[in-house]
Amino acid sequence: AQSVTQLDSHVSVSEGTPVLLRCNYSSSYSPSLFWYVQHPNKGLQLLLKYTSAATLVKGINGFEAEFKKSETSFHLTKPSAHMSDAAEYFCVVSTSGGSYIPTFGRGTSLIVHP
Amino acid sequence: DTGVSQDPRHKITKRGQNVTFRCDPISEHNRLYWYRQTLGQGPEFLTYFQNEAQLEKSRLLSDRFSAERPKGSFSTLEIQRTEQGDSAMYLCASSLLREWNNEQFFGPGTRLTVL
Numbered sequence: 001a002q003s004v005t006q007l008d009s010h011v012s013v014s015e016g017t018p019v020l021l022r023c024n025y026s027s028s029y030s031p032s033l034f035w036y037v038q039h040p041n042k043g044l045q046l047l048l049k050y051t052s053a054a055t056l057v058k059g060i061n062g063f064e065a066e067f068k069k070s071e072t073s074f075h076l077t078k079p080s081a082h083m084s085d086a087a088e089y090f091c092v093v094s095t096s097g098g099s100y101i102p103t104f105g106r107g108t109s110l111i112v113h114p
Numbered sequence: 115d116t117g118v119s120q121d122p123r124h125k126i127t128k129r130g131q132n133v134t135f136r137c138d139p140i141s142e143h144n145r146l147y148w149y150r151q152t153l154g155q156g157p158e159f160l161t162y163f164q165n166e167a168q169l170e171k172s173r174l175l176s177d178r179f180s181a182e183r184p185k186g187s188f189s190t191l192e193i194q195r196t197e198q199g200d201s202a203m204y205l206c207a208s209s210l211l212r213e214w215n216n217e218q219f220f221g222p223g224t225r226l227t228v229l
Contacts, residue, residue: 032216044205044220045156090156099170100216101147104156 002027004093019078023091033074034092037061086112118221126227128200134192139208149205
């Protein structure tokens with residue numbers, strides 16, 4: 001079985017300050033982990049992915065995430081928020097035990113204040 | 115455009131009617147997924163195909179729902195006797211499964227409103 005928990009339903013930051021979106025996963029198998037972003041009325045876009053290579057993963061638009069097996073976490077960070085980062089973010093886990101069918105978290109809404 | 119496309123983008127129907135949605139995946143992708151997303155929630159898995167074979171269906175997929183991928187290319191999702199609870203965004207995604215990497219590419223979705 002696999003599951004993913006996004007610890008915050010909403011995160012509010014000021015423009016120019018750091019962003020931290022938290023994600024914990026549960027899996028009996030080595031996971032692949034993804035972060036997707038969904039802007040209002042837009043499709044889901046892949047930000048970054050972890051697939052058993054480097055544990056620190058860099059993605060698009062300055063986002064990065066670190067895979068920590070001991071903590072079963074895959075938190076998403078960005079050093080400096082931009083207004084255009086305001087969106088819904090989804091953490092996703094996929095494993096061989098789950099036939100590689102992805103399981104999505106419930107999402108974290110990132111609000112960026114000017 | 116070589117991305118995933120879905121048609122229609124919006125569908126309004128009356129309760130009890132049948133609706134059909136189409137998804138055209140990225141051409142070389144062997145996996146195709148259908149998800150449902152309601153407001154404030156993450157996408158929920160409905161079913162997936164590997165080539166033309168439908169390999170798994172979620173418990174969410176009642177017998178009013180049926181999906182096909184006849185030649186391993188495009189897919190259709192049909193909902194019979196629609197209910198108001200079927201109102202949601204229906205998302206299609208495709209991927210080329212290679213070992214660890216199952217990165218999915220999503221279409222824009224079909225928003226269904228059942229009156």
